[in-house]
Amino acid sequence: MESSTGNESQLRERSGAAVIMEALERHGIDTFFGYPGGVVLPLYDEMLNWPHVKHILVRHEQCAAHMADGYARATGRVGVCLATSGPGATNLVTGIANAMMDSIPMVCLTGNVNSWAIGKDAFQETDIQGITIPITKHNYLVTNVDDLPYVLAEAFYLANTGRKGPVLVDIPKDVLQKKTANPFPTEIKRRGYQLPPDPDPAQIAEAVAMIEAAQRPVLIAGAGVMWGEAFAELKTFAETNDIPVINSLLGLGTFPRDHELSLGMMGMHGEATGTLAVQAADLVIGIGARFDDRLTGDTKAFAANAKILHFDLDPAEVGKTVSPRAWVIGDVKATLGEINKLRTAQLSHPEWREQIRTWQAEYPLVVPEGKFLSRTVLRALNAHTNGEAIVATDVGQHQMWTAQFYKFKQPFNWMSSGGLGTMGFGFPAAIGAKFARPDDEVWAVVGDGGFQMTLQELQTAVEYGVNVKIALLNNGYLGMVRQWQELFYDNRYSSVAMGSPDFGKLAEAYGVKFFRCERTEDLDATLEGARAHNGPVLCEFVVEMEENVYPMVPAGGSNSAVIMDPALTHVEPPEDVVASFETTHAPHHIPEPELETAGANQ
Amino acid sequence: MSTAEIVVSQKHIVTALVQNESGTINRVVSLFRRRGFSLASFNAGDCEEPGLSRMTFIVEGDLSVVEQVLKQLIKLIDVVECSALPAESSVSRELALIRVKPTPEQRDSLYKLVLEFYGRTPGAQSDQIVVEYTGSVPEVEDVIHALKPFNIVEIVRTGVVAMSL
Numbered sequence: 013m014e015s016s017t018g019n020e021s022q023l024r025e026r027s028g029a030a031v032i033m034e035a036l037e038r039h040g041i042d043t044f045f046g047y048p049g050g051v052v053l054p055l056y057d058e059m060l061n062w063p064h065v066k067h068i069l070v071r072h073e074q075c076a077a078h079m080a081d082g083y084a085r086a087t088g089r090v091g092v093c094l095a096t097s098g099p100g101a102t103n104l105v106t107g108i109a110n111a112m113m114d115s116i117p118m119v120c121l122t123g124n125v126n127s128w129a130i131g132k133d134a135f136q137e138t139d140i141q142g143i144t145i146p147i148t149k150h151n152y153l154v155t156n157v158d159d160l161p162y163v164l165a166e167a168f169y170l171a172n173t174g175r176k177g178p179v180l181v182d183i184p185k186d187v188l189q190k191k192t193a194n195p196f197p198t199e200i201k202r203r204g205y206q207l208p209p210d211p212d213p214a215q216i217a218e219a220v221a222m223i224e225a226a227q228r229p230v231l232i233a234g235a236g237v238m239w240g241e242a243f244a245e246l247k248t249f250a251e252t253n254d255i256p257v258i259n260s261l262l263g264l265g266t267f268p269r270d271h272e273l274s275l276g277m278m279g280m281h282g283e284a285t286g287t288l289a290v291q292a293a294d295l296v297i298g299i300g301a302r303f304d305d306r307l308t309g310d311t312k313a314f315a316a317n318a319k320i321l322h323f324d325l326d327p328a329e330v331g332k333t334v335s336p337r338a339w340v341i342g343d344v345k346a347t348l349g350e351i352n353k354l355r356t357a358q359l360s361h362p363e364w365r366e367q368i369r370t371w372q373a374e375y376p377l378v379v380p381e382g383k384f385l386s387r388t389v390l391r392a393l394n395a396h397t398n399g400e401a402i403v404a405t406d407v408g409q410h411q412m413w414t415a416q417f418y419k420f421k422q423p424f425n426w427m428s429s430g431g432l433g434t435m436g437f438g439f440p441a442a443i444g445a446k447f448a449r450p451d452d453e454v455w456a457v458v459g460d461g462g463f464q465m466t467l468q469e470l471q472t473a474v475e476y477g478v479n480v481k482i483a484l485l486n487n488g489y490l491g492m493v494r495q496w497q498e499l500f501y502d503n504r505y506s507s508v509a510m511g512s513p514d515f516g517k518l519a520e521a522y523g524v525k526f527f528r529c530e531r532t533e534d535l536d537a538t539l540e541g542a543r544a545h546n547g548p549v550l551c552e553f554v555v556e557m558e559e560n561v562y563p564m565v566p567a568g569g570s571n572s573a574v575i576m577d578p579a580l581t582h583v584e585p586p587e588d589v590v591a592s593f594e595t596t597h598a599p600h601h602i603p604e605p606e607l608e609t610a611g612a613n614q
Numbered sequence: 615m616s617t618a619e620i621v622v623s624q625k626h627i628v629t630a631l632v633q634n635e636s637g638t639i640n641r642v643v644s645l646f647r648r649r650g651f652s653l654a655s656f657n658a659g660d661c662e663e664p665g666l667s668r669m670t671f672i673v674e675g676d677l678s679v680v681e682q683v684l685k686q687l688i689k690l691i692d693v694v695e696c697s698a699l700p701a702e703s704s705v706s707r708e709l710a711l712i713r714v715k716p717t718p719e720q721r722d723s724l725y726k727l728v729l730e731f732y733g734r735t736p737g738a739q740s741d742q743i744v745v746e747y748t749g750s751v752p753e754v755e756d757v758i759h760a761l762k763p764f765n766i767v768e769i770v771r772t773g774v775v776a777m778s779l
Contacts, residue, residue: 145641146648150691153636170691203633204694328685331678 025191028157028183029058032121035164036065038196041092043068043083043447045076049096050136052123054188068447068476071468073100075440077107077120078466082444084116085427086402086452088239090172091444094121098136101182102143106434109147111178113431114262115239117171118178119164120148127155127184141182149177157190162197169200174207175326176239208325211342216350218338222321223355226295228364229255230286232278232307235262235430236300236324236344238423243267245348246299252352253359256368258286260301262430265420269399275368279307281412284375284563284574288585289368291572293318300324300344303333304431305567313570323347375563377416378579384532386410386485389553390417393455393483396539401425401453404442406462407433409491412561414457425452436465442480443473453543454479460486460512470522473548481542482550486512487557495560519550530554625654626680627706627776628671630687630696631661638692642669645690651675651683655708657773666694670706670775699778706776710754712745712761713768724764731757742767 026034032055036044045068048056059067070076073095080091095104101122111118125134130153141153150170152163160183167179223229237246243266250257250273257267258278267274278286290296296318301307303322308314311334319337322330323344330339340347379387390413393401399419404427405411411428420426427445429437442456463484473480494508519526525545529538529552542549562577576583632638639658646653655672673683680698687696699706716724724743728735733747747757751774758769 141637142640145637145644151637155636175689202691204631204688205691326689328682328689330685332682 023193023195025193027054027058027191028154028160028188029055030061031157031160031192032164032183032188033058033062033065035161035168035196036092037062038165039090039168041065041090044092044094045070045079045083045444046094046121047071047073047076047096047100049098049100049123051097051125051185052094052100052188054185055094055123067094068472070440070472072466073103074105074107074436075443075466075469075472077104077111077118078434078437078440079444079447080118080120081107081111081114081116081437082404082427082441083448084111084118084444085441086424086445086448088241088424089448090117090119090168092119092121095123096136097122097124097140098138100136101138101140104140105143105147106432108144108178108180110429110432110434110437112147112149114429115176115235116178117176119167119171120144120178120180122180122182123188124153124182124184126186128186130155130184140180144180147178148180149175151180151182153182153184154187155184157187157192158194160187160192161194165197166200166202170202170205174205208343208346209341211340211347211350213350215338215340216347216354219321219323219340219347220351220354222295222319222338223253223255223297223351224359226293227361228289228293228318228367229253229295229297229361230258230275230289230293231255231297231299232258232260232290232301232303233263233266233299234260234301235266237263237266238300240300240325240344241423242300242343242345242348243423245345245352247271248352249348249355252355252357254361254365255297256286256289256365258282258290260304260307260430261415261428262426263301264415264418265423265426266300268421269419270421275372277415279571280309280565280567281416281561281563282307283377283416284576284585285368285371287563287565287571287574288371288375290315291317291570292367295319295321297321298323298336299348302329305333308334309565309569309571313572316572374582375576375580375585378577379417380579383556383559384530384535384554385559386413386487386491386553386555387417387559388532389483389485389529389535389555390414390457392535392539393457394418396536396543397453397455401455402427402442402445402449403455403457404428404438404445405457406435406438406459407492408435408459408462409487409495409559409561410457410459410462410485412492435459435462437462439463439466439480439482440469442482443469443478446478446480447476450479453481455481455483457483457485459491460484460488461490461510464510464512467518470519470524470548470550474523478548479546480548482548484515484550484552485555486515486552487555487559488512489557491559492561494558498558498560499564500566515550515552525549527551528554624674624676626673626675626677627699627701627704627774628673628680628683628687628696629699629776630669630671631663631694632658632667632669632690633692633694634665634667635692638667641690641692642687645686646671646683649682649686651679651686655773657775659775670773672774699776704776704778706750706774707748708751708754708774709746709748709772710758711768711770712747712758712766713742714745714761714764715742715767716764720764724761727760731760733757 084091
């Protein structure tokens with residue numbers, strides 16, 4: 013903490029504002045996102061001296077946070093956003109909460125009123141430190157400029173180590189102006205903050221024994237595999253041990269979707285095969301996944317025939333929602349690497365794989381022909397971009413269909429508001445991603461509801477010439493809410509029909525290239541036209557209004573009671589998902605789904 | 615069913631060593647609130663190391679709750695270490711100040727009673743007497759119960775502090 017870099021130039025006095033810019037430069041931040049205001053004027057003035065650390069002026073602070081989030085998800089590096097005090101800071105809150113739920117490395121900078129005015133209800137004062145305590149990994153209020161170099165270095169360190177997450181640094185105006193000669197630390201030593209331990213050999217040995225004993229193993233790979241950059245280890249692990257790979261929503265891309273072992277997403281709207289496989293499995297291995305409620309359904313019925321093995325760097329995730337038989341705490345890359353060293357002989361589960369192929373044949377994702385559906389569009393988007401674009405979504409039906417139909421091959425290409433479920437996330441996240449990876453194709457897939465929450469960033473995209481494509485699936489409804497009202501509230505639609513502006517005129521007003529597509533016949537030309545244009549493009553797809561997402565496990569229900577797509581000829585899941593399987597297990601009982609409302613089994 | 619109820623009502627002592635910085639207490643208490651952990655008692659104070667505080671929590675719940683409390687607490691950057699103390703190998707104490715307003719006839723028996731339970735009377739003003747008592751939580755409860763006939767006016771309790779043996 014006290015150590016010096018020995019660099020003379022860093023020992024000269026400079027303002028707190030300059031310290032911030034220096035910190036961004038030191039951490040390789042080439043682009044950050046923000047919005048000015050009174051108390052951060054010293055920083056905006058200082059910025060002019062640092063042209064290589066580019067500030068992107070957004071149109072709403074929430075989007076600065078989402079852009080920083082998209083920047084982080086597209087690169088694995090820390091995203092940075094900046095807001096002024098008061099409403100600027102509170103506008104960040106949704107974006108920070110979103111990043112916290114999905115463990116995204118971000119440093120969020122806020123200005124505050126002069127330190128002597130704090131607590132006096134000064135103009136645009138707000139207790140953003142207090143407000144963000146539950147939604148940050150850590151936060152600071154810096155009242156002494158001499159602390160600023162260390163705090164900023166520590167903020168970046170905390171954001172991007174261990175279980176990643178957003179860190180907020182609140183800086184009063186006078187601290188931006190005052191000068192300090194304190195250097196940046198060469199090393200962060202925070203007592204009580206421990207990096208993930210090396211995997212325990214005893215835990216590894218137990219895991220290996222469980223894997224070798226399993227007849228029907230599956231693994232669930234989450235976003236921890238992405239942040240831990242354990243893709244190669246995961247692939248070796250799955251192939252050597254012949255284990256089908258399911259992804260959590262945010263884990264998509266950590267295992268190539270075109271791999272024969274890939275089963276795609278499972279859970280509430282996951283593909284039926286993965287959901288059924290977990291119910292029939294005798295071993296379920298969670299890797300960097302937190303077994304959230306959308307994935308598990310009723311936890312009492314989840315993986316009822318399986319031992320659960322959990323690999324995670326966060327001990328608090330072990331046993332939080334489901335009770336694993338064994339676990340390995342540590343970086344998943346290290347854990348998988350250790351297991352791969354021990355488990356080199358090829359395993360094979362031909363009967364299990366055959367069962368899975370049977371389910372895949374019986375319960376595929378379907379896109380009924382003859383209608384212009386969201387699924388029609390997303391299947392085509394996947395085909396046109398060969399599953400290789402960066403794709404960002406909001407939350408809702410379009411998100412689930414993207415997760416189902418976009419076949420991600422690589423990590424860091426998928427950004428979706430998984431935990432918080434934030435409408436309006438996709439478009440600004442896509443902008444952030446495009447700034448981070450300007451050479452890659454970036455699509456925002458959004459609905460008419462979510463897009464209207466953050467579409468003011470069209471101006472940001474235009475001003476900076478951000479070549480991001482928007483696939484707007486306009487069904488005139490808040491689709492997922494409508495689906496629930498149809499299924500669980502007896503078709504009583506309440507505040508879900510939603511009008512929209514003339515998106516063509518809107519695009520024209522912003523100066524954005526626009527395509528409107530209402531029929532399958534025009535789909536290819538629309539996608540080709542959008543991809544060929546160099547600059548922001550808004551594609552409005554006027555799709556079927558009342559299309560439902562299937563498969564579906566009603567909230568809190570058992571995954572065994574997954575509701576299949578009515579378009580399938582056989583819409584009931586197998587009575588007993590392991591009935592066709594000879595097993596050494598005792599006969600078991602899969603509980604009835606605990607549905608609170610009628611109509612769920614339509 | 616009754617077993618489950620007994621388990622749920624269990625109380626556990628958790629202590630944490632924390633860095634004493636802006637927002638620390640807020641952050642720790644916020645964790646209990648937002649995760650729905652039941653906090654029966656909370657105490658924080660200086661400890662043997664400058665800049666650090668030691669906190670004692672009484673947590674209600676079964677063992678899996680205590681395990682989650684510990685795992686979530688240690689994730690807080692301010693928390694240096696934390697642990698659950700086994701009741702049989704730790705000492706826990708609470709200090710209570712109890713203001714009573716005995717009748718003139720009761721005063722002698724009040725002082726006698728306080729002597730019997732090794733309490734103290736650090737101060738008195740006109741007709742009111744402050745009784746000080748330190749003991750385990752059940753002992754404090756017993757003392758409060760015993761003082762009821764003397765017209766209790768005000769009670770202040772510190773919450774439990776605890777240490778392993």
